[in-house]
Amino acid sequence: MITAVYIPPDANAKTAIALLHGSSGHLQSIYPDAVHIIAGDFNHADLKTALPKFHQHVKCATRKANNxxxxxxxxxxxxxxxxxxxLGQSDHLSLHLISAYTPHRKTVPTITKTIKSWPKDAAEQLQDCFDRTNWDVSEHQDLEVFTDSVLCYIKNCIDTVTVDKRIRVFPNRKPWMTQEVQRLLKTRNTAFRSGDRTVYSTARVNLK
Structure with a gap:
């Protein structure tokens, strides 16, 4: 059970913690065997005062010198x-919560599959192939036979202009994580580790 928290700087800390205490207690009574995670921007509030059995896992500063x-x-x-x-243009660092146990994604094997890669001029070659095709040859009185013939020919044309490539698919790989996004993320992370604020700022803007 995950509870997302934002306590504004001008909020009453005691009131906010009391609300969190009530919400957390309610969830724990319904799901006593669940892992309960309470995360977010607490500003000047400390949850340990109300929930002493909960453990705080962040040891680093997340906004300038403040945790x-x-x-x-x-x-x-x-x-x-x-x-x-x-993350994006936020002035807070993002955090990666790493479990002490082995995550499921590390126990599931990767999948190797074949995909079609389209070279730069593949679309133009395919269009040229269709322009030079005599479609009358495929005509047939049986619509199903006609359709199968045309589809097989189109597939053959596509196989001619494309290249088969074998890739590994990881269990935690998201469909939007393209090579371009990976490159921008790598550039941003490298800039972050370098400590150069100007380069890091530019990398963040490019990723956005």
Whole structure:
């Protein structure tokens, strides 16, 4: 069970913690065997005062020199938080909560499959192939036979202009994680580790 938290700087800390205490207690009573994670921007509030059995996993500063973003859970030493580059244009670092156990994605084997890669001029070659095709040859009184003939020919043309490529698919790979996005992320992470604020700022803008 994950609870997302934002406590504004001008909020009453005691009131906010009391609300969190009530919400968390309600969830724990319904799901007593679940892992409960409470994470977000706490600013000046400290959840440990109300939930002493919860453990805070963030040990680093998340906004300049301040540790405002915290992750609490009911699992002692179950996680550790690693700082990552800012998300978008946020002035807070993002955090990667790493579990002490082996994640499911590391136990599931990768899948190797074959995909079609389209070279730069493949579309033009395919269009030229269709322009020079005498479609009358495929005509047939039986519509199903006619359709199969045309589709087989189109597939053959596509196979001619494309290249088969074998790739590995990882269980945690998202469909929007393209090579371009990976390149921009790598550039941003390298800039983050370099400590050069100007280069890092430019990399963040490019990724956005």
């Amino acid at each position: 405002l973003d915290k992750v609490y859970s009911n699992i002692s030493q179950g996680y550790r938080a690693r700082p990552l580059p800012h």
